[in-house]
Every structure is written in C-alpha cells, then in structure tokens.
Amino acid sequence: MSVLVVSGTGTGVGKTVVTAAVAALAATRGARVAVVKPAQTGAAAGDPGDLDDVRRLAGVTDLHEHARFPDPLSPAAAARRSGLPALDLHDSAARVRGLAADRDLVVVEGAGGLLVRYDAEGLTIADLARELAAAVLVVAGPALGTLNHTALTLEALAHRGIALAGVVLGSWPDDPDLACRSNVRDLEMLAARPLAGALRAGAGGLDAPEFLLAARDGLGPGLGGGFDAADFRRAAH
Numbered sequence: 001m002s003v004l005v006v007s008g009t010g011t012g013v014g015k016t017v018v019t020a021a022v023a024a025l026a027a028t029r030g031a032r033v034a035v036v037k038p039a040q041t042g043a044a045a046g047d048p049g050d051l052d053d054v055r056r057l058a059g060v061t062d063l064h065e066h067a068r069f070p071d072p073l074s075p076a077a078a079a080r081r082s083g084l085p086a087l088d089l090h091d092s093a094a095r096v097r098g099l100a101a102d103r104d105l106v107v108v109e110g111a112g113g114l115l116v117r118y119d120a121e122g123l124t125i126a127d128l129a130r131e132l133a134a135a136v137l138v139v140a141g142p143a144l145g146t147l148n149h150t151a152l153t154l155e156a157l158a159h160r161g162i163a164l165a166g167v168v169l170g171s172w173p174d175d176p177d178l179a180c181r182s183n184v185r186d187l188e189m190l191a192a193r194p195l196a197g198a199l200r201a202g203a204g205g206l207d208a209p210e211f212l213l214a215a216r217d218g219l220g221p222g223l224g225g226g227f228d229a230a231d232f233r234r235a236a237h
Contacts, residue, residue, distance in 0.1 A: 003100050003134040004165060007110040007125050009149035013141045014170020016050045017057070017204040018197075019109040021215035022137070024058035025224030028212065031104035034062040038092045038128065039111050039118060042072030050109060053204065057211045064099065066092045076117035086119035093131040108134070114153050126160055135165035137196065137223075140187060142169045144179040151190050166196025166222065173201045176236065184236040194229030196220045 004022065008015045019035060026033045035058075040049040051063040067087040069078030079086040100106045110116070110125035114136070118124060129136050136157055140150045150167065157164055167187055173180060188194055197219035206214060219225030 002104065003096060003106045003108065003132050005108045005110065005125060005129040005132070005134045005136045006139060007114045007129075007136050007153070008139040008170070009113060009141065009146060009153050011112045013139050014199060014204075015109055015139045016053050017199055018137070018139045018168050018170050018219075019050075019107055020054045020057040020060075020211070021197075021199060021203070021219055021225075022223055023054060023060045023105075023107050024208075024212050024215050025219060026105045026107075027058060027060055029224060032062075032102070033060050034064060034099045034103045034106045035060055036064045036066070036092075036096055036099065036106060036108045038066045038089070038108065038125070039075035039078075039087045040065050040068045041075055041078040041111055042070070043068060044070040054109075057204065057206070057208060059208050062103070064095070066095065074116045074118075075111050076119050076122075079119070089118055089123045089128050090131070093128055096128075096132055108132075113149075114138075114156055126156060126162060129162050130160055135163035137165040138167045138191075139170040140167055142172055142176065142180040142183055142198075144183075146183055147186050147190065150187055154190055164191065166193065166220070167191045168196050168219065168223075169198035171201045171203075172198040172218075181236045184233055188229070188233070194220075195227075195232065196223060196229075197225065197227045198232055
C-alpha cells in the first residue's frame with residue numbers, strides 16, 4: 001500500500017490536474033487507486049468539486065470527500081463561516097489508512113498550499129502527511145514568484161521531517177516567457193533533484209484519452225510517466 005499527498009505552493013497551481021494524472025497513470029498499470037479530498041471548499045452540496053474533475057480526467061471512481069464547505073476560503077475559515085464542524089484531520093487520517101489497507105495507492109489532494117489551516121487548532125495538510133508518514137508531491141506554478149513560494153514550501157516540509165516526492169509544474173505554458181524558462185533550473189536547485197514532471201497548460205480541459213497521453217508526457221518515471229527532466233530543461237533554455 002502507498003499514500004501520496006499532493007499539495008501545492010498555493011491555490012490555482014494545478015493540484016487537481018496533477019492528482020488526476022497520477023491516478024490515471026496508476027490505474028492504467030492495473031493498480032487499485034483511491035483519491036481523497038479531505039476538504040472541498042467553494043462548492044455547495046450537489047455542486048461539482050475537484051473529485052468530479054478527477055473522475056472525468058482519470059476515469060477513477062474510488063473517490064472520497066470528507067468535508068465540504070460552500071465558501072471559497074481555507075477549510076478552517078470556510079467551516080467557521082458556514083457554521084459547520086471543521087474537518088477532523090485525525091479522523092481523516094484514519095479513513096485514509098483504512099483505504100490504504102486494501103488499495104495499491106491512495107492519492108490525497110490538499111486545499112491551497114501546504115500550511116493552509118484546516119481547523120481552529122491550525123492543523124494543515126502537512127500535519128496529515130506527517131501522521132500518515134506519507135511523502136508530499138509539491139505542485140508549483142512556473143511563473144515569476146514561484147521560487148520564493150516553492151522554497152518556503154520545501155523548507156516547511158524539511159522542518160517537519162516530511163519526505164518530498166518531487167516537484168511538478170502544474171501548468172506549463174505553450175509559449176513560456178523568460179521567467180518560466182529561467183525558473184526550471186532554479187526549481188531543480190531548490191528541490192535538489194530534477195523536476196518530477198510538467199503538465200502542459202490546458203491539460204485539465206482534455207478528454208480522458210488525450211489526458212492520459214498528456215499525463216504520460218508530463219509526469220516522470222517515478223510517477224508512472226515518461227517525462228524526461230533533462231530534455232525538458234534543455235528545451236526550456
């Protein structure tokens with residue numbers, strides 16, 4: 001069994017697309033895959049959420065959402081505003097462990113960045129990863145400002161003793177500017193390893209067969225794909 005936590009350097013960096021790509025590649029290898037969204041915010045009951053995108057893109061149906069809040073805020077703030085109980089991260093961890101007992105892979109997608117608060121105690125997706133002894137796959141944006149955000153995220157992981165599964169660019173533009181191209185090498189220096197992948201911009205709008213091809217092209221061998229970090233680095237420069 002294996003648990004992988006997908007977090008990001010912030011919101012809107014492509015975590016759901018990367019989560020779907022990881023799940024899709026694992027499923028095509030015959031793995032029993034579950035995807036968990038501990039807290040969905042910005043969606044009322046009955047509205048589509050991130051797991052609906054995972055289902056559409058990856059074809060995975062073993063999906064688990066532990067809490068939902070209508071306002072597009074951090075889980076802690078959204079729970080407080082709605083008057084609903086905040087997510088119990090310890091209970092969420094127990095539920096993930098239960099899934100992992102008879103799945104080959106459980107992918108857990110966080111909300112926002114690594115240290116976004118989930119409850120009044122200030123618990124975060126980093127706390128969940130540490131309780132599960134799970135590595136974290138960090139999804140970063142490619143544009144100006146990403147180096148600081150990524151450095152802080154990696155520092156927070158290291159400070160808590162949480163393993164890094166790699167850094168993936170969640171949305172690589174078709175026509176990257178100078179900052180994007182320059183950031184590739186610097187991101188690898190921050191992570192002290194090659195990029196684990198780069199999903200092309202717009203991948204979340206593809207249909208399932210095309211998305212699977214994009215996932216294979218955009219994720220490295222450690223995640224089941226064929227992405228070559230050295231080739232990508234050379235092309236970026």
